Structure formats: C-alpha cells, structure tokens
Amino acid sequence: MKTKQIILFASGSGSNVENIANYFKFRKDVTISCVLTNKTDAKVIERCNRLELNVIYFNRQAFSKSDFVLKMLQSLNPDLIVLAGFLWKIPEPITNAFPNKIINIHPALLPKYGGKGMYGMKVHNTIKANNESETGITIHYVNAHYDEGAIIQQEKTAIDSKDTAEDIASKVHQLEYEFFPKVIDDLLFKK
Secondary structure (H helix, E strand, O other), X not given: OOOEEEEEEEOOOOHHHHHHHHHHOOOOOEEEEEEEEOOOOOHHHHHHHHHOOOEEEOOHHHHHHXXXXXXXXXXXXXXXXXXXXXXXXXXXXXXXXXXOOEEEXXXXXXXXXXXXXXXXXXXHHHHHHOOOOEEEEXXXXXXXXXXXOOEEEEEEEEOOOOOOXXXXXXXXXHXXXXXXXXXXXXXXXXX
C-alpha cells in the first residue's frame, strides 16, 4: 500500500502539529513530508526539531507573490495539506491546484465567528463577550475565502457562565486534539 503524504502549515506554537505527529507516529502508512511556517520565531519550529520533522520557512513573497510554495507543494504531491494553526489566507493558485485536498481547523462553530482576523483568543474572547452557551471546532475544506469552505465535521462543547475565555480555549483545544487527527485519518483513507 502506498504511504499517504501529509504537509502541515502552522504559524504558532504547533500544539496541533505535535498532536497530529504523535497520532501518526507509529503508522507506516502515513508520513508527514514537512511542516511549513511563515514565522521564523514560531514555536512550531522548536517542536518540529524535537519531533524530527522537516520544517521549511517561507515569506509572503514566496507564498503569494511568486509560485515558489505552489511549485514546492506540487513537487511533493501530498495526499492532504493540513492547516494546523496557520493564519494566512491560502492563495487561489494553491487552492485551485489542490481542490478538496486542503483542510483547516477553526476554533468555533462556523459560520459563526469566522473570517479575516478571527483566530485563537480573538475568537474565544468574542464568544465569551457574546455569552454563548456552546462553542466548538469546525474542520473544513479550504477555498479562496476565509473559513467558507465546505464543512467536514463539527464538534461542540458547552460553555458555563463562569468560564473565562481561557477556559473556553482549553475546552476547544481538547476537541481539536481529540478529533483533528481522526478526521485527517478518515480523509486519507476515506473511512
């Protein structure tokens, strides 16, 4: 059986990258080809070094003003591209080259609390400010617009009125860690 290749994109601490890497660690049928990051000081780089994952840095020029990243992705020919805390919008040439092969995880129940600028604690603070009774995660395909691709799976968690934005973030992270690797696995093998 052909080994499935995943490429991960991350901009921050890389906790989802590490969780995904650990999930597939002993699997012979899945390989993380590399992790791409747009920040030279991203904590994900330290995690990748510790996990012995190839990490590649790129800047905005290479990403959206030239075809450098596109050509690299095409040469690696991944089965799935996973945005694991990646904050830049994916350029259309890349989404067009990999239809239904790029997925993202969003820390809210889309279509609520999505779009440009809605990420991380900004989402959780807004959800807290709006006194929502539940939140969750949305795993979705990536298209040319922020958080508008077809939804693959959503998982919910209740919010207690005493929960802080940090408590909400913690609950959402638990959903991410539990469900994101499983959805990746299902998509790779069409379970």
